[in-house]
Amino acid sequence: MKQTPEYDAIQHQMEPGIITLDGFLGTDKRHLVDILASDDVKVHQLKVTHQAIASRMQYFRDAGLDGLGQFITVDGHFEVCVDSVRGKLPSPFGGPGMYEKVNTTVRNLSLEREITYTDLHIHFVGDHGFYEGAGSPFRIEPADLVAVLEVKGDDD
Secondary structure, X not given: OOOOHHHHHHHHHOOOOOOOOOOOOOOOOOOXXXXXXXXXXXXXXXXXXXXXXXXXXXXXXXHHHXXXXXXXXXXXXXXXXXXXXXXXXXXXXXXXXXXXXXXXXXXXXXXXXXXXXXXXXXXXXXXXXXXOOOOOOOOOOHHHHHHHHOOOOOOO
């Protein structure tokens, strides 16, 4: 896939200080389309889809809302806490609406691992297959999401 002027504009929006202080690319110097392609390969190797990952992220986000900022047990071996911070963020990809500054932390007690993500991450993953650039302080590795959230794959 070739980097188009549209992707150049999106990548510019992801730079530090445009939408967020740290931006979304970290130390990754690749073109945005190359970042997306690399993560797409990783997700394909895991035998899942970006949409399946985002759906599972949304599931825990919605389930955790009942805890009002406290960890609650979900499905027996997960603890989920959803915290809201005032404000909203636009997506650098454009599109309708703004995304609430909501953090979801999921602890998988069976694996003794946890992961934290935002509403914007759910949008990034589900709609764009974007997990942030390498070196970004908020990058989430697809394999970590699949493992911790127990995302079911094509073979399950």
